[in-house]
């Protein structure tokens with residue numbers, strides 16, 4: 001049976017919706033990181049096909065100043081050998097996908113038969129590096145909207161908030177995983193509730209500090225621009 | 230004066246054809262279609278998104294996915310208008326490939342050319358003003374021909390299909406993306422409501438041009454439905470002809486090969 005998702009009466013192009021989403025996301029990210037454009041050039045004119053076992057459609061990436069993401073139609077999957085229409089073809093399952101982030105692991109994954117690669121390994125490595133090395137200067141992005149000073153201050157406060165939230169979430173996750181491994185501790189203990197609300201409170205006050213900070217900055221900016229006129 | 234027609238179309242009736250629901254002189258239709266697109270050219274892209282809720286982008290993606298395009302291919306994007314398909318093909322076929330955006334209407338071609346240049350798509354794209362019925366290319370020129378939302382505007386569709394067949398390379402394929410007949414009666418009714426009542430109103434509001442969008446709705450209704458178009462392609466010589474309904478048959482993608 002074909003894994004092709006399609007209701008006979010009302011077929012929406014789901015595969016195309018997915019590739020459109022991936023394409024938009026990748027190109028947005030690349031656009032935000034100026035240096036990535038330079039790295040993308042190395043791939044210009046190349047193509048890569050990624051077949052993920054759990055997905056009904058293979059993904060094909062074409063590289064130029066942008067990345068085009070498409071799939072191969074079902075009819076073609078049977079008729080044309082895909083391997084010779086792209087520079088590199090990778091087959092893997094969803095579980096292995098995150099491991100691709102480290103391109104130095106590629107050969108090891110191939111040896112362990114977790115990954116099947118046909119063609120030019122350089123294309124796969126470069127693409128993996130490209131995605132990994134995307135480095136977006138969020139502060140710079142934000143300053144486009146708010147002006148430099150506000151951006152810097154907001155960014156610093158946001159990073160603080162983010163760090164607080166992250167450590168709380170990590171802590172929560174550790175607690176949770178510990179609890180899941182100890183089957184006798186299903187009931188929530190009072191000190192756990194206490195810990196949890198303490199965490200929530202910390203996040204809350206960090207958020208409040210951020211809001212206050214932004215309000216303050218806004219005020220300052222208003223006065224500054226006011227005095228300019 | 231008799232209109233220059235194909236030999237088999239000799240009856241009196243053939244002197245006229247439909248322009249939307251109107252019967253017009255066969256020789257006039259080309260110019261009337263030209264007027265429609267001349268007037269919508271500037272707003273064409275906005276209207277496309279608006280009228281189809283953006284879904285036309287997915288239909289076009291599906292077309293690309295069925296094209297088998299790869300580096301080095303030579304592609305004809307016929308009735309290519311503002312060049313959505315051309316833009317994608319250009320990036321896929323790369324420097325060693327080529328895309329020709331052909332359209333009968335110079336206003337549409339100009340909007341297309343400006344748009345693609347702005348996006349940095351240059352080098353492997355050529356713009357040619359041409360009528361689909363009499364393509365100005367040598368035999369066996371292209372690996373892929375697409376005609377998206379174009380065929381229904383062509384006066385003599387059989388002649389156009391024959392012309393496409395001629396310029397396609399052996400092993401090449403034709404993809405016809407066009408409005409079609411929804412397979413479900415309910416959807417069909419809703420769709421008729423939409424296209425005959427709402428569409429011209431949107432056209433009036435946004436493009437200040439209700440007539441062109443009235444034509445659009447009527448021309449969709451007059452276009453041969455799935456099976457008929459498939460037979461027409463077979464008769465033009467295409468092989469392994471198939472079609473695939475999209476969004477419940479509001480649109481269908483026909484595909485045929487030349488061997």
Ligand SMILES: C[S@@+](CC[C@H](N)C(=O)[O-])C[C@H]1O[C@@H](n2cnc3c(N)ncnc32)[C@H](O)[C@@H]1O
Pocket residue numbers: 262266307308309310311312313331332333334337359360361362376377378379382383384
């Ligand atoms: C609805 S637009 C489609 C444009 C584009 N392919 C797209 O999908 O967005 C139809 C196009 O067909 C062109 N056209 C109409 N009759 C034609 C003919 N006989 N030969 C070539 N192009 C034609 C029009 O000028 C117009 O640009």
